[in-house]
Amino acid sequence: MGSLARAYGRPLAAVIVGIAVAWVLVLILVPLGAMVEQSLWWRESKGDVSLTIDRLYNDISLMELDRQSETDPAKKAILDQSVSEKQAEIATLEAQEKNPPKSYGIANFTRMSGLHFYIFVRTIFYALLVTALALVVCYPVAYVVALASGPRKAIILMVALIVPYAINELLRVYAWLMILDYRGVINGVLQWMGFINLDAREWIPFLENPSAVFLAMIYTYVLFMVFPMVNTLETLDRNQIEAARDLGASTLRIHRRVIIPHAKPGIAVGCIMTFMLSAGSYSVPAIMTRGQGGDWFSQLVYRQFYEANNWNMGSAYAVSLLVVCTAFILLMMRLFGVGLRDIAK
Amino acid sequence: MSTATESAGARLVLNIYIGLFVLYLFLPLAVMSAAAFNSFDYPSVTQWQGFTLKWFVALAHDQRLLQGLVNSVLVALGVIVVSIPAGLSGALILTRLGQRSGTMLYSVLVSPVLTPGIILGISSLIFWREFGVPGGLFVAVMAQSSFIASYAMLLFLARLQRQDRTLEEAALDLGASHTLVFRRITLPFLAPTCFTAAVVAFLQSFENYNTTVFAIGGEWTLVTEIASRLRFGLSPVINVVGVIFVALTLVAAITYVVLKQKPKT
Numbered sequence: 001m002g003s004l005a006r007a008y009g010r011p012l013a014a015v016i017v018g019i020a021v022a023w024v025l026v027l028i029l030v031p032l033g034a035m036v037e038q039s040l041w042w043r044e045s046k047g048d049v050s051l052t053i054d055r056l057y058n059d060i061s062l063m064e065l066d067r068q069s070e071t072d073p074a075k076k077a078i079l080d081q082s083v084s085e086k087q088a089e090i091a092t093l094e095a096q097e098k099n100p101p102k103s104y105g106i107a108n109f110t111r112m113s114g115l116h117f118y119i120f121v122r123t124i125f126y127a128l129l130v131t132a133l134a135l136v137v138c139y140p141v142a143y144v145v146a147l148a149s150g151p152r153k154a155i156i157l158m159v160a161l162i163v164p165y166a167i168n169e170l171l172r173v174y175a176w177l178m179i180l181d182y183r184g185v186i187n188g189v190l191q192w193m194g195f196i197n198l199d200a201r202e203w204i205p206f207l208e209n210p211s212a213v214f215l216a217m218i219y220t221y222v223l224f225m226v227f228p229m230v231n232t233l234e235t236l237d238r239n240q241i242e243a244a245r246d247l248g249a250s251t252l253r254i255h256r257r258v259i260i261p262h263a264k265p266g267i268a269v270g271c272i273m274t275f276m277l278s279a280g281s282y283s284v285p286a287i288m289t290r291g292q293g294g295d296w297f298s299q300l301v302y303r304q305f306y307e308a309n310n311w312n313m314g315s316a317y318a319v320s321l322l323v324v325c326t327a328f329i330l331l332m333m334r335l336f337g338v339g340l341r342d343i344a345k
Numbered sequence: 346m347s348t349a350t351e352s353a354g355a356r357l358v359l360n361i362y363i364g365l366f367v368l369y370l371f372l373p374l375a376v377m378s379a380a381a382f383n384s385f386d387y388p389s390v391t392q393w394q395g396f397t398l399k400w401f402v403a404l405a406h407d408q409r410l411l412q413g414l415v416n417s418v419l420v421a422l423g424v425i426v427v428s429i430p431a432g433l434s435g436a437l438i439l440t441r442l443g444q445r446s447g448t449m450l451y452s453v454l455v456s457p458v459l460t461p462g463i464i465l466g467i468s469s470l471i472f473w474r475e476f477g478v479p480g481g482l483f484v485a486v487m488a489q490s491s492f493i494a495s496y497a498m499l500l501f502l503a504r505l506q507r508q509d510r511t512l513e514e515a516a517l518d519l520g521a522s523h524t525l526v527f528r529r530i531t532l533p534f535l536a537p538t539c540f541t542a543a544v545v546a547f548l549q550s551f552e553n554y555n556t557t558v559f560a561i562g563g564e565w566t567l568v569t570e571i572a573s574r575l576r577f578g579l580s581p582v583i584n585v586v587g588v589i590f591v592a593l594t595l596v597a598a599i600t601y602v603v604l605k606q607k608p609k610t
Contacts, residue, residue, distance in 0.1 A: 009523025280461020
């Protein structure tokens with residue numbers, strides 16, 4: 001902090017530090033803490049409370065009916081008193097109903113149903129699969145863009161990759177929706193070839209298959225693997241490859257011993273981004289399944305918030321997802337021996 | 346110019362592979378774009394019923410999509426206002442911190458980039474509800490800024506690494522005030538990055554869906570509106586939005602290539 005004040009003066013340094021602290025607290029740490037806190041408590045909703053309240057209301061209206069027909073002032077006073085007693089009781093019960101006591105614990109995590117847990121595991125599994133597939137598909141692409149083509153071709157290739165990357169993720173998913181829909185491109189082609197008849201509602205329901213989500217997801221996130229790899233591979237001195245070849249190394253060996261070790265940080269970043277994006281993706285499954293299937297974990301989270309209105313449970317789901325993603329990042333960093341500074345280049 | 350590290354056969358295989366990959370990337374977008382001009386009222390390229398521009402007209406009259414566009418721009422501007430100062434402050438501090446405490450702060454400031462978008466949306470939604478602010482455009486700005494500020498910070502950090510600090514020190518020695526130095530030396534040096542970061546922030550915000558959908562509550566941006574429409578079935582109006590996006594991106598990319606190649610000729 002001292003050097004900051006020396007460089008920019010005390011008032012300015014204070015403003016800079018103030019903004020950064022506000023960023024850390026208001027945008028990052030406290031919201032995260034609020035989410036974790038939310039996941040750790042629940043309210044015991046007792047159905048019988050509202051039943052009791054209903055009964056009390058009934059009693060009161062009965063007594064008020066009695067009171068209207070009552071002529072004896074003494075009895076009237078007694079009725080008045082019991083009415084006000086019951087009203088007081090209702091008030092406390094209603095406060096309780098509106099604001100049931102909080103209980104803290106990890107029940108939100110352990111209460112996850114078997115089906116939801118299965119979807120959770122399947123989401124993680126599919127995300128890993130997307131990551132692995134993207135890595136295999138993208139490595140040759142990154143290699144060509146970074147090393148195996150002249151500068152002119154490299155620029156053109158780079159642009160060819162950036163253009164689809166820059167198109168909104170939603171529209172990229174939409175393109176696949178069009179292709180795989182009941183009256184989509186593939187079914188259209190099949191009809192044209194005479195295999196099916198769309199007017200008779202004969203079509204192949206690609207969208208009802210979970211692999212439709214998988215297909216669109218690879219398409220949507222594959223490029224997040226390419227660019228980190230290209231970035232690291234571009235810094236590789238091509239002479240190293242020449243030297244290895246001159247010394248008699250085979251192509252496979254060059255890749256294994258020279259190129260892949262150099263690309264390590266890029267591979268790690270690519271894997272982390274691809275995994276994180278696909279495990280946490282809401283857009284792809286929500287659009288591909290039209291919000292009907294519960295295929296992806298993020299959809300369960302969304303429903304907890306916006307349909308079941310159970311924010312505590314939803315937070316617990318979100319925290320679980322965050323824990324898995326963090327574990328994956330740490331694992332990749334350990335596995336590839338890269339630090340956070342290499343990651344965010 | 347290209348390096349001759351591959352045999353001709355290997356190069357051919359690689360070229361075919363890249364060609365297929367690029368085709369894979371572009372074919373769906375081409376299908377989507379083409380269907381925008383089909384007068385059939387279900388977006389399709391296989392059932393072609395004649396060229397039309399009526400879907401463009403329909404888009405121009407679509408109040409909800411237009412309002413979504415306005416909201417998207419508002420949110421993006423808000424994100425710029427929040428994330429550029431935040432990113433800049435973070436970068437200025439990090440360049441002056443020691444290795445150890447620097448790494449600590451760095452980890453915190455970069456963490457939003459590595460966090461799934463829905464988590465950022467959810468945590469902001471919960472946090473602001475504590476203050477009685479329901480999900481909406483404001484919460485969307487806050488949720489998006491948390492990670493877009495990190496991107497801005499990374500851009501500023503890269504720029505600050507190339508800064509010649511002796512300039513600032515010399516100006517101070519010559520009696521300039523700190524504010525003057527900041528305004529006349531530091532900020533002008535960072536100005537190009539400010540511009541880049543603002544553009545990046547705008548695009549990131551405009552495109553964002555996963556974070557926004559949780560934070561937006563009952564309001565909508567262009568992207569969340571498109572997503573909720575897709576639930577009820579496909580409409581060529583969405584294809585028109587797609588065509589506009591593709592066209593804008595292509596124009597930007599071609600301009601970039603032309604500018605990049607000019608100095609060499």
